[in-house]
Amino acid sequence: MKSKWERSEAMLARSRKSLAGGVSSPFRAKAPVPLFFQDGKGSHLWDVDGNEYIDYQLAWGPMILGYSHPKMTARMREAAEKPLSYGSQHELEITVAEKIQSMVPCAQRVAFTSSGSETIQLAHRLARAFTRRRLILKFEGHYHGWMDGALHSYKPQEGETGPLEEPRAVPGSCGQVANSVENVVVAPWNRLDLLEHILDEHEGDVAAIFLEPVLCNSGCLMPEPGYLHGVRDLAARHGCLLVFDEVITGFRIHPGGAQKHFGVTPDLATFGKAVGGGVPLSVIAGRAEIMEQMFHGGVVFGGTFNGNPLSLAGAAVCLEELDRDDGAALRHANRMGEALMDGIREHARRLGVAMQVTGFGAAFYPHFTELERLRDYRDTLADDCGKMQRFLRAALEEGVQLVPDGRLYVSAAHTGKDIAETLERLGRALEKCVE
Ligand SMILES: Cc1ncc(COP(=O)(O)O)c(C=O)c1O
Incomplete structure (x- = not known):
């Protein structure tokens, strides 16, 4: 046939x-x-x-x-008539940053880049610099992009995971820097008691807790009632930052992201995918004192296409449509x-x-x-x-x-x-x- x-x-x-x-x-x-x-x-x-x-x-x-x-298409056409990139400042950067500020609770400051993976790399750096701590805590099954420092325990096989109380950090790729696992701690999702135990074990070393507020990358598992509030409290008690990876939940579950939907405000949040409605754009947003380290705290960040006019034209329309009514x-x-x-x-x-x-x-x-x-x-x-x-x-x-x-x-x-x-x-x- x-x-x-x-x-x-x-x-x-x-x-x-x-x-x-x-x-x-x-x-x-x-x-x-x-x-x-x-x-x-x-x-x-x-x-x-x-x-x-x-x-x-x-x-x-x-x-x-x-x-x-139709509105995206019309706006992209208009934007394509103008310079495709400046590598300098232009007004749309402010327009979109202000829009995100008005929609997303944690967004005291915003920065633009091109992919979700890059935002995670920056968030790791900001968190470590701010807390002067080394470890990133992430949850089994959560995906935070494909970078060496982030790709751990995303899809570990049954025999690799270790005990639930203390999951092993399992690298996700051949060629990944071998000792990247030394900078990561893994916890099981939806278990506050075990998270507390793991934070106690690494007291004073965890810079930030990273999570997908809904575990979309491993079967869309919701946080149990009160779980995200509990993680917020634990992060505060242990002096580490809370980072929501909203690359999927952002501008999908609610116009203000999962943080608005669940009423839990993280210190930093990363966005991608839906923020631009199809154009390549990602966003990191968060507390001003953490974000401003890129300018006054020695944290290095770059990107030729950061703030790209075409991407921001797409985001301006998309966010306007999502925020409307x-x-x-x-x-x-x-x-x-x-x-x-x-x-x-x-x-x-x-x-x-x-x-x-x-x-x-x-x-x-x-x-x-x-x-x-x-x-x-x-x-x-x-x-x-x-x-x-x-x-x-x-x-x-x-x-x-x-x-x-x-x-x-x-x-x-x-x-x-x-x-x-x-x-x-x-x-x-x-x-x-x-x-
Ligand atoms: C939750 C989450 N974080 C980060 C990323 C990485 O984003 P990107 O593919 O744009 O690098 C993804 C991609 O699917 C994702 O789902």
């Missing part, structure tokens, strides 16, 4: 001869079929074979307003996502598939699991990955694209009609998985 992805498959074969691996990020090679796209509008995408998809990948998060948003766009995205979560749960019940759907409306994950409650990364190791792979492929065949790890991102452009259509298609995809 002729493949419905013939042109994509041919392009991938061609691409592999020039582009390393044939894709621009190895994570993308994990898709059931690495597709090549030619267009997108709102919540829909078209691949080079002419297949249409209702899309829940959203370019791994940035397309919070959907594809080819008291955050109506994200309320809509989250409502659509919740309806989808409920519908998927209903399909699973109907078909007798053991499943837990976790997360929040605009970012969630259907786990094929027998567990009744998922609390931390180790619980996700019980997921049936084979079933997820079959589900992803069946969904793609039905014209629904998910993130290749099984996550679904929902945008402000998804409509009630999209959700109803998606549920029909995913119902059929699930049926195929249990046949």
